[in-house]
Amino acid sequence: MIALAICVLLCVPASPAADFDGAEYRVKAAFIYNFAKFTRWSEDKSRLCVAVLDAPQFAETLSRTLEGKAVEGIPIDVKPVADPELLASCDLAFIPAARSSSYAAIVELLRDKPVFAVGDDPEFAEAGGLAAFYLADERVRFVLNRGTHRAGGLDISSQLLRLGRMVDGEKRP
Amino acid sequence: MLFAGVLLACAGGGEVWAESGADADLTQLSLEELMQVEVRSAARREQPISEAAAAIDVITREDLARSGITTVAEALRMVPGMQVAQIAGGRWAISARGFPQRSANKMLVLQDGRSLYTPLFGGVYWESQDLSLDDIERIEVIRGPGGTLWGANAVAGVVNIITRSAAQTQGGQVDLVAGDEQVRTHFRYGAPVGSRGHLRVFAQGTAADTQAMPGGGQAFDGWDQWAAGFRADWKTGSGNEITLSGSASDGTFDGLANRASLAPPFSEQMPFSQTLATQHLLGTWTREGQGGRQDRWQFFVDRIDRVAFEIDEDRFTADVEFQQMRSLGERHSLVWGGGARMTTDSLAESAVIRIPDLKRDDYLYSAFVQDEIQLSEDTRLIAGAKWEQNDYTGLEFQPSLRLTHRVGPGSLWASASRAIQLPSRLVSETEIDVAAFPDPGGSGAVNVISVIGNPELKAQNLHAYEAGLRRCSGREFCFDLAAFYYEFRDVTSTQTLAPEVIPGIPVRVTLPFLLVNGREIDAHGVELSANWSPVENVRVRGWYAYLDLGTPPVNPLLAPRDAFHAEHHAHLRIQVDPSPRWSIDLLGYYVGRRPYVPQPVQSFTRVDANVRYRVQDSMTVSIAVQNALDDRHLEYTGESFIVSSEIERSALARVIWAF
Structure with missing residues (x-):
C-alpha cells in the first residue's frame, strides 16, 4: 500500500494546462493591476504594457480585467508574446509555470531591466525573478525576491513589500 | 461518496467571491481583500448551504473551539435533528431521524472522505474517533439519504469530518485539558516542506474516568487512548493538489457487560476491557482542469x-x-465516478456469539453519476443514480431527484430518493445469545434467546420524500425547516423458529429468532432550526425535531431495537462575546422520553457551559462545566450487552498555547 502512496506522489503530470480564465486567474489578473498601481517606473510613461508569455488565454483574461482601467491616468495594454526576448519591451511581464525550464534564461534577459516580472510559480522568484504567485489556503498570495526588487530601477511601494512574502535566491547560470 | 465539497460551501473568505460573482470587477478590491478571495470554491462548484437541495448543517471550527466540547460525538448534539446519547463512558448511540443504537448502522460517517464504519455491524466505534477538535476544519452533516453520492448505509444521513490542511496548522501547539472526568494532552507541530508543501504531525493521549451506575457506584467504564499521526499537503501552481495523511491509535475501553448464562441468576454482569487499535493511510490527488473540470483520486x-x-x-x-466534476454546456454540471473496496476480516467467537466462518473477504464496486441542471436562473434540478455491486446482496441501485428554487433571500427544495442499507456481517452470519431465563414450566431447563443471522437477508430499503424551506430576514434572523416522509421496506425483524433442546446440565432450550426482512415502517418528521443575532456579539441558535416512526410490534421476548428512539429532541445554544478576548457559550440539549425501550429512559435536559479567554494571540484558556443541571443522569438503555451508565456532571480547564 505504501507503493500505492508513492505512485500517487509520482504520477502527477509535470505541468497540466492551467485554467487561465477561471476564478484563480481572474484574481491573479487583479493582482497584476495592483502591482502596476503600487510601482513607479523611473521614466515617465504615457502607457504601461504587460507582456504575457505563451499564455494567450490569460492575456485575454487580463485584457478583460484591465479594460478601461488606468493607473493614475495611464492606461495599461496587454501584449501576448511567444518569445522571451520581447518581455523586456514591456513594463510588466507574466511568465507561466509551463516555462519553468527557461526561468534562468528569462531572469538573465530581464536582469537590471525596469520590468516587474511575475512568475506563476514560486520557483520563478527563487530563480531570481522579481515576483511570483502561489496558493495558500485556496487563496492567491505572492512572493518577492529580496535581491531582485532593489535592482532594475523600479520603485515598489512599501505596501506591496509588506504583503508579499520575501524570498532569497538567485541561481545564476 | 467522495467528500461533501460537492455540495457545500465553507464559510468565511469564500463569501467575498460568491457575492462578487464571475463578472465582478476584482480590481475594485484592495490587495488585502484580494488575498482573502477563495479561488477554488467556484471551480469546485461548492454552493452556499442556503441553496442546497437537502437538509444540511455545518459545525464550524469556531463553534467547536468555543463550545468546551472535547469529542466529535458530543459536538454532533449541535446539529439539527441529530440524536446523540451517551450510553456509557466512551460509548455513544448516534443517528438522525431514528434508529439510534450503538451499532447505529444507517449513518455513514467519513473523515476526509474515508469511511469510518465497520462492515462487522455497520456502525462506528465512536470511542476510537478521538480526533482533536482543533484539527477539524468543519463537520458537515446531511440528514436523510445520501446514497446517490455516498453509497450504501447513507440512509439516515452522512457525517463528514473535514480536517484542517497542514498549511492551516503551521507552527507548534500544545493543548492541555484537565478535569474530573478526563485528562487530555495534544501536541501538534506544522512546518513547510519545500516551497509548495506543508506537513503537520501530532501526538495525543486521553484518559477518561469512570461514570456512575444507576443508583450510585462506579460503572467501571473509564478509558484511555493514545494516537499519533500526520497530514501533508502539496499544491502546485498548475492546479494539482495532493494530500497524504495517516494515523495510529491504541486504546483500552473498560465497561460492564450483561451476559446470558445458564446458571442463576442467568444474567452475569461482568466487567470487561476492550482494546481497540487502528491505523490508516489516506491519499487524495485533486487536479483542476480547463473550464472548471476537476478530477479527484482517493485511496485509503x-x-x-x-x-x-x-x-x-x-x-x-x-x-x-x-x-x-465538469460542466457540459451552459446548464449542466456533471459529477461521475466510481470506486472499489476490499475488506478482509478475521473474527474470534466468544461464549455468547457463534460465527460459522471466522474469516471473510468482501469486494464492493460502485459507479455513480449526477447531473445538476440549471433550469432557470433560480431553479436547479439534480438527478443522480448510483450502482453498487456487493457480496451480500448483489447489485443495488440508488437513484435520487432533487429540485431547488431560490426565492428572495432564501430557497425552497424538495427531493425523492431511494437508499439502501446492506446487511452487516453480524446480522447475516452470526448467532448471538442475548438473554437467558429459567423455563417458566419449572422443568429445570434454561431457555436461551438466540438471534440467528440470515445469509439470505436482502438490503433494507428506504424511499424518502423530503422538502424544505430556508429564509433569512436581514442578517439577524434565519430559519431552516425540513420535513420528511419515509417508507422503509424490508426492515430487519425476527421470525420465531422451533425451539432446540440441547441436553446437558442444565438442559439448554434455545429459542431461535431468525432475522428476516419482515417489517415495513412509515415514518415522518420535521426539523426546525433558527439562528438569531439580536446584536453583533450575541448569537442564539436552536433547533427542534419531531419524529414519528409508528408503533413497533410488541414482542415480549425481543423488542425491536430500531424503535428505541425519542420522539422529541431540541437544542439551544447561546454564544456571547463580551469583548474580543472573551467568549461565553451555553449549550442545552433536550431528549424526550424513549417510549418503546424495554427499560424506559426518562426525558432529560443537559446543559454545558464554557468560558474562554484569549490571554494573548498565542494562548487561550477556558473553563467548562458539562452536564451542569444534575449530578448524573441516564441517556440510553437497550444495548444487548453493554450496561448503560449514568453520565456525571464534570468540569474541566483547558489551555491552548501556540508557538
Missing part, C-alpha cells in the same frame, strides 16, 4: 484490531475511488 488503507468480550475483530480495508 485502514486496519482495526478490536478485542472485546463478545467478539474480536481484526479487519483490513483497502479502497480506491475516482470522481470527476
